[in-house]
Amino acid sequence: MPEPHLRAADADRAAVAAQLGEQMSAGRLTVAEYDERLARAYAARTYGELEELTADLPRPAAQPPAPAPVRPQPAAHGWHHGGWSGGPSREAAWRNWAVTAVIVLAVWTATVIGSGELRYFWPIWVIGPWGAVLLAQTLGRGRGDDDRRRLT
Structure with a gap:
């Protein structure tokens, strides 16, 4: 994750929420723990606050590299x-x-x-x-x- 003091975006909060859901499904979190951490994830303002929520959980498997950005092409119609x-x-x-x-x-x-x-x-x-x-x-x-x- 980037520096802890930087502001997190909605996509960052959603990614942590998804990771928490996977950890609950795997049995590492109880429903109560998941519910509490999920509420904190959506209220988090910085990367540091998000990092605290997953610090005691295993990291997800390595993700494949992101595809190269695609330049938008003008549409024929739309x-x-x-x-x-x-x-x-x-x-x-x-x-x-x-x-x-x-x-x-x-x-x-x-x-x-x-x-x-x-x-x-x-x-x-x-x-x-x-x-x-x-x-x-x-x-x-x-x-x-x-x-x-x-x-x-």
């Missing part, structure tokens, strides 16, 4: 003003959202069942804003396509 052009298809974006929603809901449900008490519904912060952005882009894309057809 929404060019901050939308879908050069990114995943609308269906793939919604499919990714749905898979993520199922995973975070399953984790939340497991913590509720494991603790025997209703917990704070944190998945709304993962699936809610993402779904709202996808919906806005999906609805905006339809209008943009209609406008372009009228111009040609």
